[in-house]
Amino acid sequence: MTNTTQTGFALDEADRETFRRQGFLTFKVLEEEEMTRAWRTERLALMDRSNAVYTEEWAVSGNTNISNYDRHLDNDFLADLITDRRITDRVASVLGPDVLCWRTEFFPKYPGDEGTDWHQADTFANASGKPQILWPQNSDFGGTLTVWTAFTEATVDNGCLQFIPGSYTSMNYDETKVMEYRPDGINRNRKEGGVRRGFFGYDYRELQIDPDFVPDESQAVPIVLRPGEAVMFWSTLMHASYPHSGKTEDMRLGFAGRYVPTSVHVYPDTDVVEEYGGKVSLDRYGAVVVSGENRYDHNRIATRTTTGHPFRAH
Template identity: 65%
Template structure:
């Protein structure tokens, strides 16, 4: 019998140290560029079928909300395998440890003419509804947020709304997520100091600033230019944003984000729904996915297969 040796994508100690200093790692390749283009041509059609989606389409799209993009890995075989890919999981476990859950995934489309995404940080993800969506245990209270792995399904360039990071800002929260943001989908947002139009999916993230007079140090910003199939790993507590999409000839820019936490983190504690972006969805069919190791805790609801029966490949 031949033993199959798994390829390792664990970053070097130097890369991990650089991640802790900057707050991000990458970009790195998950798919070959032509492979990504081929896969997305196929999957964008399959994803139009929402019969297996865990959130009701009518509720998810109420108010033109972004919740419709949440957690399609729970019904899509391709996305289920994507969040578990060794190229991703090995890098995540190098930061979070061996026992890891994927608790959410999201699509982030930007169409030609769309404004940039405002500078923001996320710790408990309570900024929209006021309810924490993830809580680290008291014994690990120096940590917070989630590891996000953002994969470019299409080109992400300076003119197609690439991500921007402010390195080293992941250790200090400049926003108070317990403050209330008002959902105003038709609000026209102000320009930043460089004249870039930015917003936050119907919210004004500046309403959460601890110091109303504080401004993000945009002079330190770096752009994450990525080819289709490349990914970037970063702390959600690091200041991040995106540029506007100013290139009509290049079509939609699409990123797909998987969000990861250790199994010790409580996911959606004391809540049965997600209420944000002008919509509300029930969590009755939701479950986190173990992507690596074991889960000895009992505080999170979990699933081991998609709604269509595809088993998640645990690393």
């Protein structure tokens, strides 16, 4: 049970130990009815991209994944979610008091969609070929802390996440290698361990340090969530997802907030993000301080406004 009497939603010692051992922890952010009701309204609001920070370039390229990035910068519900203390207090328990949310993404899975390849992400150069986050050189660790919140039910049948507990301390993939983008291969029934898997048009196995490496799926656990529940995990944890079996017509939808200490350099030496066959300009992008304060000048920061965008970069 998380202690909320004096420290808000910070992790107690039992939760800290569970997280250290597993590399992940589940908790509730919103009541199921509250999330279901909110999403019924917000899914319509998000169709309006007139204030989205990424607009034309991804559409010209025909990309389907990069357009899901950073809608918290133009949507109040998502802005409130990434700064909700039920999330940020727990994140700060792991990362320290000064924390940025540097990216958010939607992860829909439709009936018949393939599962996601087993993967790990440290610098997030995996798809772009260029590091998107860099920890200080004297850091013992890298990666990002991801909070994946279920907007709909997430089950084995409709494609919930899978984790291999404790696998976050060493990398099995080399993000300096190059994956070939093959959008025509999406949902083409490629088999891996008997499960249909892909990586949004890439084959993540191309980054393996050992070409013969096979994840030990006997150790994997499914992360079944109700709407409003979340799982916090290291991006370096071995993780994947099941395919959507198609037994139900409902989409599975998760929303991932990615958090790092303010000392981490976000999108170093670049003005664009180019991956998944798409390209977006960072002209209007900014990371959001969600806990503590920012004592560094290496990141562009977005602050809350009262009109238009929830956040404005400066």
